[in-house]
Amino acid sequence: MTTPESAPSVRLLLCDDHAVVRAGLRALLASADGIAVVGEAATGEEALAMTARLSPDVVLMDLQLDGGMDGVTATRHLTQAGAAVPRVLVLTMFDTDADITRAIEAGATGYLLKAEQPDELFTAIRNAAAGRTALSVPVADRLLTRLRSPRPTLSTREQEILEQLVNGLGNREIARALFISEATVKTHLGRIYNKLGVETRAGAVAAAKERRLLA
Missing domain, CATH: 3.40.50.2300 (Response regulator)
Structure with missing residues (x-):
């Protein structure tokens, strides 16, 4: 043995x-x-x-x-x-x-x-x-x-806006790039922040990278 x-x-x-x-x-x-x-x-x-x-x-x-x-x-x-x-x-x-x-x-x-x-x-x-x-x-x-905290699901538009954030674009630039209004950009940003549990643009980008939400 x-x-x-x-x-x-x-x-x-x-x-x-x-x-x-x-x-x-x-x-x-x-x-x-x-x-x-x-x-x-x-x-x-x-x-x-x-x-x-x-x-x-x-x-x-x-x-x-x-x-x-x-x-x-x-x-x-x-x-x-x-x-x-x-x-x-x-x-x-x-x-x-x-x-x-x-x-x-x-x-x-x-x-x-x-x-x-x-x-x-x-x-x-x-x-x-x-x-x-x-x-x-x-x-x-x-x-x-x-x-315990499943990966957040972003809409197609929220995903597009998040990708523009990573590229360093401001709200006006994002609106122009996606052919939507600045008000619509702000609305989507609020939803993105809420889903990712962050309060800033930088926080959203960091959370997205850590959770592998970016292509």
Whole structure:
């Protein structure tokens, strides 16, 4: 019978574009029982190549990678690679709804923030290797909040006006562009603010981007 002590270590590949971060993670993980760092990648492309060569159980993936493909794109490639598909555990500083959604949709098994305590990181890596979801508490809270607050539905005209806001147009310019009156623009803006739970143009743009309401 296999015991936890005799079980093989989780083979882990680190992917982060900062050498200091990778060195810190490697040193930290050296103290974790049952986890073996088998390689380090600085780019998404390196992560794909090293995964094919080293067959890690888990790839610890940063989202923001300098140059080339980002972490989400790399995650998508890794989780659709075919036979030897590793689990991808995102480790990042970013916790916006858009980042979380993109990573999960790309196939990430878990999503952790870099503020996690070491033991929580170790547990998440082991859970990911076993196919269990691993989420930071703030990330889980955001996902639950989104489930409780469904994505707002904008009318076609409201969507058009929102897109004009993103382009930096004022009410008069929006009215001219859409061939409607300024009063109509103001009415639609009020409805947009109400649906997004904001009070300003900047707030509407930020909320729309975070909730992925823009094409």
